[in-house]
Amino acid sequence: MNRPGLDGNPLELTPGWFNDLFETIGIDAEVKGLTAKAIGTGQIGENVRFVFDYAHKGENAPDTLVGKFPSGSEASLATAQMLGHYKREVMFYRTFPKVAGRITPGAFYTDYDEATNRFALIMEDMAPSEQGDQLKGCSVAEAELALASAAVLHAAYWQDESLDQHDWLQGTAAAPPPALTPEQVAGLWTGFKERYKDQLKSDVIEVGDAYAAALPRWSEAHEGPFALTHNDFRLDNMLFGKPGAPKPIALVDWQTAAKGAPANDVAYFIGAGLTREERPKHEKALLRYYHDRLTEAGVTSYSFSDLYDDYRWFSFYGMSVAFGAAMLVKQTERGDEMFLTMLRRHAAQARDNDALALLA
Template identity: 35%
Template sequence: MTSPTDISGLTPEWLTAALGRRVTAVTTEPVGTGQIGTVHRLRLTGEAVPEQLLAKLPATDPGVRAMLAGAYRQEVRFYTDIASTVAVRTPRCHHAEIHGDGAEFVLLLEDLAPARQGDQIAGCPVGHARSAVANLAGLHAPRWCDDTLLDIEGFSRNGPEEAATLRELYGPTTDIFLDRLGDRLTAQDHDILRACGEVIADWLTARPERFGLVHGDYRLDNLLFGTGTTPPATAVDWQTVNLGLPARDLAYFVTTSLDPEIRRTAEKGLVATYHQRLTELGVTGYTLEDCWQDYRFAVLQGPLVAVFGAAYGTASERGDTMFATMIRRSCAAIRDLDSLAQQPAPLRSPAPRPDPAE
């Protein structure tokens, strides 16, 4: 059985072989915009088969598929090798396969409708954030500082080579970002982004005494929420999963998901919620103060992801608004938490400059 590369290949016969149960009919509809792959909702008829599934397939363009093969491999590895060993809430995987260099793959995942996707631009209520950080601890705690993760193909810790590459690329990428979206930021935000470039390479490899699985892009658009004041959160889109300082996911989520005035009030409670869940899941020797200091340190994850995402991703009005919003929130957090002063090569926060927007 070969992997279909588009939805037409998900025939009843193919699905019968993949699921091990007879599928007599299938109807499909696209979900989302399909920038780095395609997602379709499947409605199945057959013998003891799920009524609905989501199918994830590679991008339609062969060149894009080849470029993203590494990301496809990581997501399939998460579902086949990692998901069953952690406590993070994520869709159940009914079938996963990948062929060749990774440009051909299929994932058949639980359809969590009517759960609703988070909105990165709008942000979220504190109750949603509380659920999200507790769920995040379920990814980090079970494999906390687990050296056996290094035995899994595709999983590695950042070292001098990655740091050198980031040192070379961050400055020019920031220039591209500011040329495109700089008019949506304040002068102080410009200064913060450039100051991050002076420490970001050392930041990448710092605090090696703590590591674990990191989602890499744990944010509202990659979360689904149920109903209620503190609704259950489910994490999706695992293309960027790898190893790193766990607090990078925590700081990235909190500081990019909440507007500054809400974050300032809620963040200590959210860090405490995350830390409590870590301890419930067995992490020891890691105090709440350790967690808070890692959180302050790790806030640079926001600019790192957003600058590169905006500079090299497919441009769209929503995407531009989203990345600018994430950067504004991240820069405010870096100032509030004095995060630049926490870096391996201490750097004072830039002096305030007049804001041209005022």
């Protein structure tokens, strides 16, 4: 078998390649033809949908699959290599069966080459599920689905010290220091302010300046529980199923998976996933919902008060994702709009929850 995304063009995969794959993983099928079409507008990777025409189709044979491969953008390739994105996503699917396939699409094929930093993931196609829209925001019902999945993810490896054995997983004892220091992240804020100065209001700049100035201390001062976290837990990385779907939600894009603070995922999602107008109406109820699901999953040592304290602390995290990603990945019109929207929403989240007082 050749290695799509590594030594071959995934758009040129043949029926024979998939027949070899299906035989290897125990799928009863013979592919006689297929079509491959690029889909989505990924900032870090490129996605392809494969549609199969079968000479013989067993009951476990998929009608379609989706592949994820390296970006065609040199800037995004360089960022992915610097930050370890491609290896991390492949290893996530290989390493964490308590969550991979349960709250994610199932993985049929994974490959990664250390020397070239090229990868391939071929996964369950979640269509007709619909991708969340970071700009539009989500409903309360969709937010509850996301937070229930967060509880599954976090509870599965809550305070699990075995996470520290993985040197590819961010934040572990075995992992190298972050590719970007807090000072370098703060420097990205300076560049972001300059690039988007005509689109930033003074109240947003004030929060961003305070956070950037506090970043070195903020990054190290927090103490609290740890778990396996997504670290880019937002609507664009969620696929919402139709009513009655076997998976009501599937989480994708695990390049940033980490050993980290569970409240970080929660604050990041609520802060950017709901609009500025809707978040304050539902914020506390959604936090309660997540906390209840976490308790049901067996985590009983984390009080709601502690969760809210951590939520306030991590309300700033989404700002660094927004301005950092804007300066590091391929610039697009939608990307600009998305990162600016996220930044504004997180600045408001920090203000509304008096989080600026934590930076003093």
